[in-house]
Amino acid sequence: MKDDSLYHFSLGTTTHDLPAMFGDVKFVCVGGSPRRMKSFIKHIAAELSMEDAKSEYPNICAGTDRFVMYKTGPVLSVSHGMGVPSTGIMLNELIKLLHHAQCTDVTIIRIGTSGGIGLAPGTVVITKQAVDATFLPKFEQVILGKTVVRNTDLDQSLAEELLQCSKELNQFETVIGNTMCTLDFYEGQARLDGAFCSYTEKDKQDYLKKANEAGVCNIEMESSVFAAMCKLSGLRAAVVCVTLLDRLKGDQLSSSHEVLQQRPQILVGSYIKKQEKNLTG
Amino acid sequence: MKDDSLYHFSLGTTTHDLPAMFGDVKFVCVGGSPRRMKSFIKHIAAELSMEDAKSEYPNICAGTDRFVMYKTGPVLSVSHGMGVPSTGIMLNELIKLLHHAQCTDVTIIRIGTSGGIGLAPGTVVITKQAVDATFLPKFEQVILGKTVVRNTDLDQSLAEELLQCSKELNQFETVIGNTMCTLDFYEGQARLDGAFCSYTEKDKQDYLKKANEAGVCNIEMESSVFAAMCKLSGLRAAVVCVTLLDRLKGDQLSSSHEVLQQRPQILVGSYIKKQEKNLTG
Numbered sequence: 001m002k003d004d005s006l007y008h009f010s011l012g013t014t015t016h017d018l019p020a021m022f023g024d025v026k027f028v029c030v031g032g033s034p035r036r037m038k039s040f041i042k043h044i045a046a047e048l049s050m051e052d053a054k055s056e057y058p059n060i061c062a063g064t065d066r067f068v069m070y071k072t073g074p075v076l077s078v079s080h081g082m083g084v085p086s087t088g089i090m091l092n093e094l095i096k097l098l099h100h101a102q103c104t105d106v107t108i109i110r111i112g113t114s115g116g117i118g119l120a121p122g123t124v125v126i127t128k129q130a131v132d133a134t135f136l137p138k139f140e141q142v143i144l145g146k147t148v149v150r151n152t153d154l155d156q157s158l159a160e161e162l163l164q165c166s167k168e169l170n171q172f173e174t175v176i177g178n179t180m181c182t183l184d185f186y187e188g189q190a191r192l193d194g195a196f197c198s199y200t201e202k203d204k205q206d207y208l209k210k211a212n213e214a215g216v217c218n219i220e221m222e223s224s225v226f227a228a229m230c231k232l233s234g235l236r237a238a239v240v241c242v243t244l245l246d247r248l249k250g251d252q253l254s255s256s257h258e259v260l261q262q263r264p265q266i267l268v269g270s271y272i273k274k275q276e277k278n279l280t281g
Numbered sequence: 282m283k284d285d286s287l288y289h290f291s292l293g294t295t296t297h298d299l300p301a302m303f304g305d306v307k308f309v310c311v312g313g314s315p316r317r318m319k320s321f322i323k324h325i326a327a328e329l330s331m332e333d334a335k336s337e338y339p340n341i342c343a344g345t346d347r348f349v350m351y352k353t354g355p356v357l358s359v360s361h362g363m364g365v366p367s368t369g370i371m372l373n374e375l376i377k378l379l380h381h382a383q384c385t386d387v388t389i390i391r392i393g394t395s396g397g398i399g400l401a402p403g404t405v406v407i408t409k410q411a412v413d414a415t416f417l418p419k420f421e422q423v424i425l426g427k428t429v430v431r432n433t434d435l436d437q438s439l440a441e442e443l444l445q446c447s448k449e450l451n452q453f454e455t456v457i458g459n460t461m462c463t464l465d466f467y468e469g470q471a472r473l474d475g476a477f478c479s480y481t482e483k484d485k486q487d488y489l490k491k492a493n494e495a496g497v498c499n500i501e502m503e504s505s506v507f508a509a510m511c512k513l514s515g516l517r518a519a520v521v522c523v524t525l526l527d528r529l530k531g532d533q534l535s536s537s538h539e540v541l542q543q544r545p546q547i548l549v550g551s552y553i554k555k556q557e558k559n560l561t562g
Contacts, residue, residue, distance in 0.1 A: 004474065004533075005533050005534065005535055007533070007534040007535070008363075032347075033346055033347070034346050035346040065314050065315050065316040066313075066314070066363065081362045081363055081364075081367055082289075082347065082362055082366060082367040082370060083362075083364050083365065083366025083367045083369075083370075084364065084366060084464060085363060085364025085365060085366065085367075085463075085464050085465060085466070085469075085502050086362055086363040086364045086366075086367055088364075088464075088465050088466065088467070088469075089363060089364075089465075089466045089467075091476070092466070092467045092475045092476045092477075093476075095476035096475075096476050099476075133423045133426045134426045135426075141465065141468060141469070142414045142463065142464060142465070142469055143468045143469065143471075143479070143480070144471055144480060144484060144485075144488045145414045145415045145416075145488065182366075182423065183365060183366050183369075183423060183464075184366060184369050184370075184422065184423070185366070185369065185370045185373070186369070186370075186373045187422060187424045188366075188369075188422070188423055188424065190424075190425055193285065194373045194377075195372070195373045195374075195376035195377050195380075195510070195514060196373075196510075196513060196514075198424070199424070199425060203425060204425075207425045207426065210426075221366050229476070229477075232477060233476060233477075252285075252286050252288070253286065253288040254286055254288070
């Protein structure tokens with residue numbers, strides 16, 4: 001394809017010099033919230049001592065309100081909204097962007113929030129495999145009306161390196177485990193506080209305990225499409241999510257969780273800093 | 282439930298007087314793009330001659346970056362992001378909000394964009410039924426790991442009233458038809474321009490033609506969860522989407538489509554104005 005419009009980024013091969021803009025990208029960090037991805041680019045710029053003199057990071061996708069994108073040195077920070085479909089749109093266009101820009105050896109990490117199962121709130125989970133609502137490590141993609149099953153393994157060596165990094169940081173508990181990815185936040189995650197609920201507290205507890213026995217440490221809404229698409233395109237990928245609450249003890253979230261949301265940023269920021277140090281000697 | 286935090290709106294029953302803030306709401310318009318929902322509130326305020334003297338519409342959900350919400354008189358305008366999961370989160374919290382605020386006789390309309398099949402770009406489609414990728418009128422919701430099937434019928438009299446309104450407006454072509462709702466924008470809609478593609482142009486054409494023969498006029502990513510949840514909660518609901526391109530002729534979108542995106546706003550604005558006139562005599 002000669003001309004390619006990356007519509008939801010408001011970028012394109014005929015309108016932008018993608019190799020000049022993005023050719024040096026080595027790390028891509030993605031997350032649901034636009035504000036958090038802006039906060040991450042400031043954090044990583046400080047970590048890498050690459051602060052912009054003006055301390056301003058223009059939104060590269062300012063032409064659209066679908067996603068935001070920021071860059072400092074070799075690090076790109078992109079939002080993906082909430083859920084598999086929104087994240088799938090972003091990843092399709094991101095993978096095409098990295099291809100058009102002729103990027104090589106790119107590591108991509110999702111930094112997000114999640115509900116934990118049996119973990120103290122604030123625990124960071126590095127995903128081993130993304131599993132579906134029946135605890136199986138697969139992502140179902142419907143193509144031409146037929147279901148295609150895709151693998152959701154993530155890079156195990158990257159997961160181990162991130163865990164090691166967290167041990168060195170020694171600021172918060174971090175574990176490696178499976179992450180359940182659902183298409184819904186309320187009934188899909190056995191919450192009792194949605195607009196509809198046709199099951200009991202006991203049904204909820206039974207389901208979450210079964211998930212936990214199957215190796216599920218936390219629940220979110222993007223890991224399966226992220227793992228599947230990154231694997232298909234050969235990107236080294238990890239998912240790092242903080243747990244905002246223990247779902248065995250409750251369902252409701254409150255804004256008091258905001259400080260916890262920074263933990264994946266701190267861990268991934270520290271990891272990237274270490275890699276850059278190794279590269280530059 | 283006594284205390285209810287509507288987390289993704291940054292609103293709650295203990296922190297906000299929801300009946301005072303929202304008790305008079307009669308129309309809720311929802312759409313994916315935050316900017317478009319802001320533009321809609323300005324449009325409807327002008328239609329209803331309720332322009333704010335300062336011409337400012339504060340974002341009621343300013344405490345979060347997940348969704349935006351604006352209000353003028355009896356009309357609420359809320360964004361839902363892209364895709365079924367994001368829209369499901371918004372609708373769960375919206376339905377709870379309307380319940381807490383003791384709203385009655387609420388009509389809810391999704392105004393969006395879509396890809397058309399065999400229709401001139403710019404045609405507005407009012408959805409009869411939302412169908413899945415196999416053209417069946419159902420929405421599958423996974424609850425406690427088991428699939429529950431929900432009905433996706435929309436309010437037929439509301440659809441007819443909207444069609445009549447468009448005839449009176451006489452500004453653009455409007456049809457009633459089925460809308461296919463997919464979980465993916467690229468492979469899920471048989472596009473050839475995504476990051477991955479394992480089928481041919483002929484496979485794509487065959488699939489889209491089969492969809493068209495089954496009554497599908499357009500394709501988008503939110504109508505099924507919208508129809509199912511509104512039906513379950515007894516809200517009178519419609520989906521009004523403009524087609525930005527004819528998918529039989531292409532896949533790529535460009536920003537030149539922006540003027541077309543206003544058509545659902547114009548139609549729904551005109552409909553609400555007519556209803557308000559009838560009510561106030």
